[in-house]
Amino acid sequence: xxxxxxxxxxxxxxxxxxxxxxxxxxxxxxxxxxxxxxxxxxxxxxxxxxxxxxxxxxxxxxxxxxxxxxxxxxxxxxxxxxxxxxxxxxxxxxxxxxxxxxxxxxxxxxxxxxxxxxxxxxxxxxxxxxxxxxxxxxxxxxxxxxxxxxxxxxxxxxxxxxxxxxxxxxxxxxxxxxxxxxxxxxxxxxxxxxxxxxxxxxxxxxxxxxxxxxxxxxxxxxxxxxxxxxxxxxxxxxxxxxxxxxxxxxxxxxxxxxxxxxxxxxxxxxxxxxxxxxxxxxxxxxxxxxxxxxxxxxxxxxxxxxxxxxxxxxxxxxxxxxxxxxxxxxxxxxxxxxxxxxxxxxxxxxxxxxxxxxxxxxxxxxxxxxxxxxxxxxxxxxxxxxxxxxxxxxxxxxxxxxxxxxxxxxxxxxxxxxxxxxxxxxxxxxxxxxxxxxxxxxxxxxxxxxxxxxxxxxxxxxxxxxxxxxxxxxxxxxxxxxxxxxxxxxxxxxxxxxxxxxxxxxxxxxxxxxxxxxxxxxxxxxxxxxxxxxxxxxxxxxxxxxxxxxxxxxxxxxxxxxxxxxxxxxxxxx
Amino acid sequence: xxxxxxxxxxxxxxxxxxxxxxxxxxxxxxxxxxxxxxxxxxxxxxxxxxxxxxxxxxxxxxxxxxxxxxxxxxxxxxxxxxxxxxxxxxxxxxxxxxxxxxxxxxxxxxxxxxxxxxxxxxxxxxxxxxxxxxxxxxxxxxxxxxxxxxxxxxxxxxxxx
Ligand code: SF4
Ligand code: SF4
Ligand code: SF4
Numbered sequence: 001x002x003x004x005x006x007x008x009x010x011x012x013x014x015x016x017x018x019x020x021x022x023x024x025x026x027x028x029x030x031x032x033x034x035x036x037x038x039x040x041x042x043x044x045x046x047x048x049x050x051x052x053x054x055x056x057x058x059x060x061x062x063x064x065x066x067x068x069x070x071x072x073x074x075x076x077x078x079x080x081x082x083x084x085x086x087x088x089x090x091x092x093x094x095x096x097x098x099x100x101x102x103x104x105x106x107x108x109x110x111x112x113x114x115x116x117x118x119x120x121x122x123x124x125x126x127x128x129x130x131x132x133x134x135x136x137x138x139x140x141x142x143x144x145x146x147x148x149x150x151x152x153x154x155x156x157x158x159x160x161x162x163x164x165x166x167x168x169x170x171x172x173x174x175x176x177x178x179x180x181x182x183x184x185x186x187x188x189x190x191x192x193x194x195x196x197x198x199x200x201x202x203x204x205x206x207x208x209x210x211x212x213x214x215x216x217x218x219x220x221x222x223x224x225x226x227x228x229x230x231x232x233x234x235x236x237x238x239x240x241x242x243x244x245x246x247x248x249x250x251x252x253x254x255x256x257x258x259x260x261x262x263x264x265x266x267x268x269x270x271x272x273x274x275x276x277x278x279x280x281x282x283x284x285x286x287x288x289x290x291x292x293x294x295x296x297x298x299x300x301x302x303x304x305x306x307x308x309x310x311x312x313x314x315x316x317x318x319x320x321x322x323x324x325x326x327x328x329x330x331x332x333x334x335x336x337x338x339x340x341x342x343x344x345x346x347x348x349x350x351x352x353x354x355x356x357x358x359x360x361x362x363x364x365x366x367x368x369x370x371x372x373x374x375x376x377x378x379x380x381x382x383x384x385x386x387x388x389x390x391x392x393x394x395x396x397x398x399x400x401x402x403x404x405x406x407x408x409x410x411x412x413x414x415x416x417x418x419x420x421x422x423x424x425x426x427x428x429x430x431x432x433x434x435x436x437x438x439x440x441x442x443x444x445x446x447x448x449x450x451x452x453x454x455x456x457x458x459x460x461x462x463x464x465x466x467x468x469x470x471x472x473x474x475x476x477x478x479x480x481x482x483x484x485x486x487x488x489x490x491x492x493x494x495x496x497x498x499x500x501x502x503x504x505x506x507x508x509x510x511x512x513x514x515x516x517x518x519x520x521x522x523x524x525x526x527x528x529x530x531x532x533x534x535x536x537x538x539x540x541x542x543x544x545x546x547x548x549x550x551x552x553x554x555x556x557x558x559x560x561x562x563x564x565x566x567x568x569x570x571x572x573x574x
Numbered sequence: 575x576x577x578x579x580x581x582x583x584x585x586x587x588x589x590x591x592x593x594x595x596x597x598x599x600x601x602x603x604x605x606x607x608x609x610x611x612x613x614x615x616x617x618x619x620x621x622x623x624x625x626x627x628x629x630x631x632x633x634x635x636x637x638x639x640x641x642x643x644x645x646x647x648x649x650x651x652x653x654x655x656x657x658x659x660x661x662x663x664x665x666x667x668x669x670x671x672x673x674x675x676x677x678x679x680x681x682x683x684x685x686x687x688x689x690x691x692x693x694x695x696x697x698x699x700x701x702x703x704x705x706x707x708x709x710x711x712x713x714x715x716x717x718x719x720x721x722x723x724x725x726x727x728x729x730x731x732x733x734x735x
Binding site: 157162163164165166167168169170177178179180181187188573574 | 612615616619624625626627628629630631634635636641
């Protein structure tokens with residue numbers, strides 16, 4: 001421990017930590033544009049500069065270690081002016097596009113300009129004309145709005161181990177772009193959208209489908225059905241200024257009805273269905289000598305990752321479609337028939353925490369006879385937009401519940417929204433399938449929490465299962481490499497692309513604090529704690545669906561509708 | 575396949591190479607293949623365990639690398655001090671405008687490619703360019719347009735023969 005002085009007040013600090021860490025703890029806000037908590041600082045943007053007594057130059061607090069007796073001044077005239085100048089220089093070559101920009105009102109550059117009192121264009125830089133990259137189904141890249149902070153590059157490389165984007169060129173011609181300046185769609189990008197969560201500006205945003213959905217809702221010939229993913233109800237409220245971790249499931253359902261959706265279904269129902277299929281697949285692989293370890297398949301970024309980097313491990317992937325696609329497939333088949341609708345007139349929309357879900361819905365495997373399981377995917381952020389656009393007061397609207405037949409869910413299905421949730425839900429059901437009994441304690445703490453890798457050994461009847469849960473694909477890569485090198489004590493692996501799972505998905509409200517993610521995760525655990533229906537195999541609506549339509553889990557009809565296949569991707573510029 | 579074999583041959587010279595061998599490898603590949611093709615970059619990436627975006631990023635940082643094969647007529651515009659002072663950038667801009675390509679690029683029909691080079695040692699002739707090694711001296715902007723036209727005309731006549 002040591003003592004330093006911040007703006008005349010004494011503060012305790014740990015030797016070796018950075019100034020910025022101390023400042024944040026002490027409640028001093030110093031702006032940052034390139035910093036991302038959890039990644040190594042680069043000191044590239046210099047927004048976080050402070051004055052240190054005895055040093056002539058301002059120092060970047062993100063990369064400056066504290067030392068005993070240091071006296072610093074964070075908001076001296078010199079420091080503030082330096083920050084203001086940086087923002088003015090960034091703006092000098094920036095498009096004046098705020099009113100037309102996806103990040104209007106939620107842009108770090110815009111906020112800084114406002115906070116620092118930029119009122120005048122003092123510098124006029126040259127504006128480069130650059131093409132907007134719109135070919136990717138999940139994300140839009142507008143390099144003109146890029147301020148070269150490098151956050152996306154680091155997240156893509158360090159968290160996801162993909163490296164689809166990097167700094168290209170040099171000096172005034174530098175940009176952040178893909179290999180050979182091609183579209184993201186032909187790059188190794190796995191569509192996770194983590195870059196769009198850290199991008200301070202509108203340079204990386206989700207591909208917008210708000211208008212497509214509004215057009216469908218306005219078309220009287222269309223029957224528009226919506227499903228909402230497990231994690232959305234615990235994150236949506238943040239878009240309306242409510243504190244993280246608040247569940248507004250019922251209000252959201254009511255809002256979706258007011259938006260004009262004909263039916264509102266809960267993806268947690270099809271998560272239960274996924275568990276029935278996936279747990280039987282696991283048990284069957286375990287007992288019939290199938291390929292192990294089996295790996296979960298509900299996270300489309302992860303699927304593309306395996307397809308391009310580990311094609312030899314495709315047989316390890318569960319063949320189950322994701323809950324989104326299972327719900328879509330059931331809507332377009334069983335549901336449409338039951339309601340006497342032509343599947344062509346049914347528009348299936350899903351509300352997802354995820355940008356990769358847009359890609360998933362567009363995969364060839366997910367379109368049968370020209371009929372896609374899911375027509376449009378909206379992110380949590382896009383749903384918030386729709387709600388605001390339609391003047392719905394989400395905080396005061398009376399709550400409603402989702403529709404039958406796919407509105408009933410167990411809290412196991414709900415747990416899908418966070419890392420470890422699929423594992424926990426699957427184990428609850430696999431245990432029952434093998435032993436015909438219920439786990440004495442349904443809660444499996446070893447697989448909970450937002451750590452990047454969790455492992456456990458679980459006794460299921462006579463079998464001792466080795467399970468691993470990873471999120472963030474850099475963690476997945478490490479595990480896969482261990483397995484390729486001969487590790488064989490693991491039978492079942494859950495992988496979620498985004499660190500911490502869907503609660504921090506690329507389509508979620510933009511909020512960089514790790515505490516937010518914890519609060520979102522906790523909200524899911526709370527729901528599970530309070531619920532009486534806590535296992536997928538006890539969901540009566542799932543039973544009905546098998547009885548009336550599907551037959552048995554892993555049966556012929558399930559295989560046709562609820563399972564899928566994967567392709568080795570040799571054509572991407574990886 | 576030819577590229578692949580060439581790159582393979584080069585990579586065997588860099589056994590157990592790490593990232594720091596990237597630039598020499600890129601130089602060798604460009605020397606041998608004339609440019610850095612996508613296929614070559616993918617191959618190098620797989621060998622060094624680097625994403626191609628990183629390789630492309632590094633390669634674009636230096637202007638010695640090109641990503642398209644040179645054209646039938648490879649135009650090198652000198653940017654040495656003497657040429658610069660005497661207006662080589664105007665000449666270069668004119669080539670860009672007329673050919674609709676930039677430094678390091680090749681026209682779609684493969685006829686022309688453009689490259690900015692540092693001093694080619696003919697300062698007395700500034701501003702000077704070389705087309706396939708043949709010098710054109712003391713140019714003004716309009717000469718650039720004229721040269722492009724002449725080569726196009728020659729090509730057409732060649733076709734008609
Ligand atoms: S990125 Fe920010 S500053 Fe730039 S146009 Fe969009 S809102 Fe405005
Ligand atoms: S979406 Fe994910 S994989 Fe694609 S560029 Fe962004 S961070 Fe990288
Ligand atoms: S795209 Fe966004 S995150 Fe990436 S460097 Fe540019 S401004 Fe930063």
